[in-house]
Each structure stands twice: as C-alpha cells, then as structure tokens.
Amino acid sequence: MTTEIDPKGFRPINIEFLAKGTGESFDIFFRSDSENFVKFASTDPKHQDKVVRLLEEGEIEQEFFIKEEDLFKYYKFATQSLRTVMDNPNVPVETKAKKVYEVSKGVMKEFFNYNASSKILESSEEVMEMMEDCLSTADAGFAGISRITSKDYYxxxxxxxxxxYCMTFGTKVGLPKDDVKQLGLGGMLHDVGKSKIDTALINKNGKLNDEEFEQMKAHSPLGREMLTGMCCYKDIVINMAGQHHEKFKGGGYPLGLSGDEISMHARICKIMDVYDALTTRRSYKKALNTMETLTLMTKQMSNDFDPKLLELFIKVMGPSMV
Ligand SMILES: [Fe+2]
Ligand SMILES: [Fe+2]
Structure with missing residues (x-):
C-alpha cells in the first residue's frame, strides 16, 4: 500500500547510508511526481530488506527522501551503518575514508543548506572519531586525503x-589522539557562523565588495558564539571558529590578534582553510595545484601564517604532493 503525503517537509537522502544500520525506525519515500511522495520502505528490520536489495542491484537512479523530523534519526542510523563498515577488516581503508567523507558532507550540507538545527552537528563528532580511526590505521597522508576531497568549493x-586536512596534519605531527579529533572537529566547524550569514552573500559568484566583506567577517565571531552556546565543544574547537581569520603578523579579524595570542589550533586551521580555498574551484576562479598554492602561501601570504607551522605543513605533505 502506498501513502501519498504533502511534499513539504521532506529532505533528500543518500540511501546508501542506510544499508546496515540499526536504530529507531523511520520511513523512506520516493517522489511520484512533483507534488507527491510515496512510501518506499522503512528502516525497520522488516522493511530494510527492500533497501538492501535495492543497493545490491547496483546503480540507483531514483532519489529518496525522508521526513524532515526524522533527520536526526537518519544521521544516527547512518553513523551506525558507517561503524559497521569501519569494523569490517576486509574493507580497504580508502573506501572507509570515502564513506566517512560522504556522511560528513551530508551532515554539513544539511546544516548549511537547509538551516538545520545545530543538533545535527552532534553527528559530526562521531564521524570525526571514525575518520581519526581511518587516519591512524593507515598511512593516509595528504595525497590520500586529497584524492577523496571534493575539488568544487561549497x-x-x-x-x-x-x-x-587539520586531522591529517595533527596525525602527521604526532599530536595526542584526542587533540587530533578536536582539531578535526574544529576544522569541520570553523565556518559554522556562515549559517547565520545571508545565503545570497555566501553563494555570490565573484569577489565580495567592501560592504559585503564586512558582513561576511561576522561569521567568525558568530561561529564562536554558536559553538560556545552549545556547551559541548572544547576551547580548541571554539577558538578555531573564532580565530581562523586572524593573521600571524596581525591585521586579521575579528580582533587583530597576532603570534601566540592566536591559539595554535586556530593557526593550523588558518593554513588548512587557505590551502583548501586555493586548491578548489569556484565559478570565478580555477583550482590551483599544490605547487602553485604553496608558492602563493609562502611568497605572497607569508605574514598570514605561523612560519614554523607552515614549514611543518609543507614537510608533512610528502614528496608526492610537491
Ligand atoms: Fe572562515
Ligand atoms: Fe573557511
């Protein structure tokens, strides 16, 4: 029996995330036409076979949806499904890392594109833990990580x-395990304040004018405020959001701090932030390759970064990248 429901309040999902999880049950839908959604299955074990069969058939062209109120259950389910993959010794570590990347992307996309509640970010902590497992069990350096990351900037x-990148750096320089996880989490959440900035400004094609840039600058203190308000993040994470636009020699924002006044984690985040921004494509600029990026960062932006950390970054990237 099919049930037709009002299209409002549905969210597209990646059905592959639902292969093996367990958790509270929720319904999965497909779109029968522009107006209507039809129930396909549920994550209840009785119906889950349908999902598994579909996944085994291979290429899935159909788009699937869940009800908005089930989002939190969906990400809980997805992270549990991911945990099963992580525990399987037969799955290559690169495949594991790719899957973690997909789920993380889903969490962040939901947060930024649909103004989801910050509760959804709770899943990011769990996925970062899994990524830490991947990175510490394999010698996945920047080259390996760079193969799975998207080169289109969103x-x-x-x-x-x-x-x-923050996590890889932390692992490579031998930071303690928990610091590596916090560094990864802080990197993932460094721009959360952008969720409070006008979407038109975030998606603008081309460079921002002075007034727009002033508005955009608010994302850093806003991020600090949001994460502090959530009461579950450590200072490492909060400082990365609040200080990643400060410059080592001063002149950054929001406070114009310099040197050691900027937390070490925020100084690391600054390097990774700029590295990713330069190596990804945007509608108005091409992606630079690693060599071009590092040249630009060391020659033209050297005042922005902690020179010791930048040197270490270049060193740990490994010969395959430079
Ligand atoms: Fe930022
Ligand atoms: Fe950023």
Whole structure:
C-alpha cells in the first residue's frame, strides 16, 4: 500500500547510508511526481530488506527522501551503518575514508543548506572519531586525503575538507589522539557562523565588495558564539571558529590578534582553510595545484601564517604532493 503525503517537509537522502544500520525506525519515500511522495520502505528490520536489495542491484537512479523530523534519526542510523563498515577488516581503508567523507558532507550540507538545527552537528563528532580511526590505521597522508576531497568549493565540502586536512596534519605531527579529533572537529566547524550569514552573500559568484566583506567577517565571531552556546565543544574547537581569520603578523579579524595570542589550533586551521580555498574551484576562479598554492602561501601570504607551522605543513605533505 502506498501513502501519498504533502511534499513539504521532506529532505533528500543518500540511501546508501542506510544499508546496515540499526536504530529507531523511520520511513523512506520516493517522489511520484512533483507534488507527491510515496512510501518506499522503512528502516525497520522488516522493511530494510527492500533497501538492501535495492543497493545490491547496483546503480540507483531514483532519489529518496525522508521526513524532515526524522533527520536526526537518519544521521544516527547512518553513523551506525558507517561503524559497521569501519569494523569490517576486509574493507580497504580508502573506501572507509570515502564513506566517512560522504556522511560528513551530508551532515554539513544539511546544516548549511537547509538551516538545520545545530543538533545535527552532534553527528559530526562521531564521524570525526571514525575518520581519526581511518587516519591512524593507515598511512593516509595528504595525497590520500586529497584524492577523496571534493575539488568544487561549497561551504559544506570546504568545511569537511578543512576538518580532514587539520586531522591529517595533527596525525602527521604526532599530536595526542584526542587533540587530533578536536582539531578535526574544529576544522569541520570553523565556518559554522556562515549559517547565520545571508545565503545570497555566501553563494555570490565573484569577489565580495567592501560592504559585503564586512558582513561576511561576522561569521567568525558568530561561529564562536554558536559553538560556545552549545556547551559541548572544547576551547580548541571554539577558538578555531573564532580565530581562523586572524593573521600571524596581525591585521586579521575579528580582533587583530597576532603570534601566540592566536591559539595554535586556530593557526593550523588558518593554513588548512587557505590551502583548501586555493586548491578548489569556484565559478570565478580555477583550482590551483599544490605547487602553485604553496608558492602563493609562502611568497605572497607569508605574514598570514605561523612560519614554523607552515614549514611543518609543507614537510608533512610528502614528496608526492610537491
Ligand atoms: Fe572562515
Ligand atoms: Fe573557511
């Protein structure tokens, strides 16, 4: 029996995330026409076979949806499904990392594109933990990570990329495990304040004028405020959001801090933030390759970064990247 429901309040999902999870049950729909959604299955074990069969058939062209109120359950389910993949020793680590990347992207896209509640960000902590597992079990350096990251710039992919780069850097320089996780999480959440900035400004094609730039600058203190208000994030994460646009020699924003006044984690975030922004495509600029990026960062932007960290970054990127 099919049930026709009002189209409002539905969200597209990636049905592949629902392959093996367990958790509270919710319904999955497809769109029968522009107006109507039809129930396809549910994540209840009785119906889940339908999802598994569909996934086994291969290429899925159909788009699937869930009800907006089930989003939190969906991401819980997806992270549990991911956990099953992580625990399987037969799955190659690059495949695992790719899957973690997909789920992380989903979480951040939901947050930025649909103004989802910040509760959705709770899933980011769990996915970052899984990514830390991937990075510490394999010698996945920047080259490996760079193969899975999106090269098209969107706020949500940029957020996940910066999180991964921060985490890779932390692993490579031998930071303690929990610091690596916090650094990854801080990277992923560094731009959360952009969710409070006018979408037209965020999606503007081309450079921002002075007035627009002033408005955009608010994303950093706003991010700090949001994360502090959520009461579950450590200072490492909060400082990365609040200080990633400060410059090592001063002159950055919002406070114009310099040197050690900027937290080490925010100084790392600054490097990864700029690295990802330069190596991804936007409608008005092409992506630079690693060599061009590092040249620009060391020659023309050297005042912006902590020179010791930048040197370390270049060193740990490995010969395959430079
Ligand atoms: Fe930013
Ligand atoms: Fe950023």
């Amino acid at each position: 706020t949500h992919t940029h957020s996940v990329n910066v999180g991964l």
